[in-house]
């Protein structure tokens with residue numbers, strides 16, 4: 125099974141190496157901004173000419189928006205625009221032009237309505253202050269040194285790693301991996317190199333192929349499993365967040381930069397800002413670590429994992445819930461479960477967004493009309509069952525897997541049937557995005573139709 129995977133390692137760059145990377149980042153930005161200005165100028169020119177009644181075949185020729193087209197245009201002008209061009213790798217310019225080509229095509233697709241998701245704006249100029257420094261190498265000498273503590277990249281040369289690259293090196297030595305590109309990037313206060321690698325993965329089977337686990341992603345706990353297990357949020361996360369707030373307050377009391385008056389930030393502000401950046405990075409690391417550990421454990425053990433297809437974008441519009449949901453990384457863990465079930469030979473089932481997993485009684489199947497978020501205990505009026513709210517939801521999710529299997533006809537047939545309900549539900553999202561929490565809005569669906577198979581990424 126061939127998959128594309130990323131391997132990311134922290135770097136220890138010397139000040140000289142950092143300067144070299146910044147030179148490449150700057151070069152990437154120059155190429156990006158030059159090409160964007162050219163694209164805009166040509167668009168303006170053609171628009172003006174059209175308004176004068178110039179026939180289409182006499183208009184200023186349009187500029188190709190493909191990477192190859194942009195690169196050709198850039199190579200023609202680089203001696204004039206960037207006389208220092210030979211000092212950096214051509215991959216630096218390629219990074220900037222590639223970002224622009226993607227941005228333009230995303231914008232065009234979004235405008236034509238062939239791109240899913242929220243509308244994409246027209247590409248904007250990159251600024252030195254606001255853009256995350258990053259440069260990507262796709263050709264040339266990219267390798268991990270035999271000591272596994274250094275990597276070699278074109279132009280930048282031999283860079284020291286902060287951690288061992290043994291996991292990638294082992295695969296490279298065994299011939300089951302091929303590096304396709306390497307990106308050097310500053311995340312927070314630290315530099316990382318991220319390799320995009322084509323990996324030949326051995327097929328695996330989950331430890332318990334027939335076992336099913338329902339996962340209710342929570343706010344208080346990271347997850348509640350249908351086995352009754354409560355998965356806690358990563359340790360130290362709450363402490364790190366308290367520190368984050370304190371650092372944010374501290375920063376706001378110091379003299380920051382002001383663009384209007386041109387005021388420069390104070391040294392104390394800069395130090396506080398760096399501290400805050402590091403604290404943010406730590407929170408993100410703790411969270412990512414917790415999510416990865418959970419998703420790996422679940423996909424290695426259970427043949428079937430059932431989660432709720434929460435409308436994360438809709439939930440984030442609800443500000444009171446937003447921070448907690450961001451923290452828990454709902455969307456991220458479902459993404460991880462999707463590809464990891466693929467790696468481990470399991471499957472991920474997604475309960476429909478409108479399936480009332482919280483409101484259904486896991487004992488008798490009765491569905492409540494209302495269940496406030498504050499009700500932490502599920503109390504069934506029909507059979508008298510009393511159970512933790514999240515535990516009840518996870519049991520319902522696990523039970524869905526059995527219904528999916530006995531229904532047998534698969535998701536395609538099931539889908540057509542509930543089309544009408546679906547559309548009504550989506551209208552509800554548009555009216556009040558903040559309230560579109562699964563199990564709280566929408567119509568109750570017949571259970572065997574409330575399930576859908578997720579296409580896993582890796583095959």
Ligand SMILES: [Zn+2]
Nearest residue numbers: 485488504507
């Ligand atoms: Zn009941």
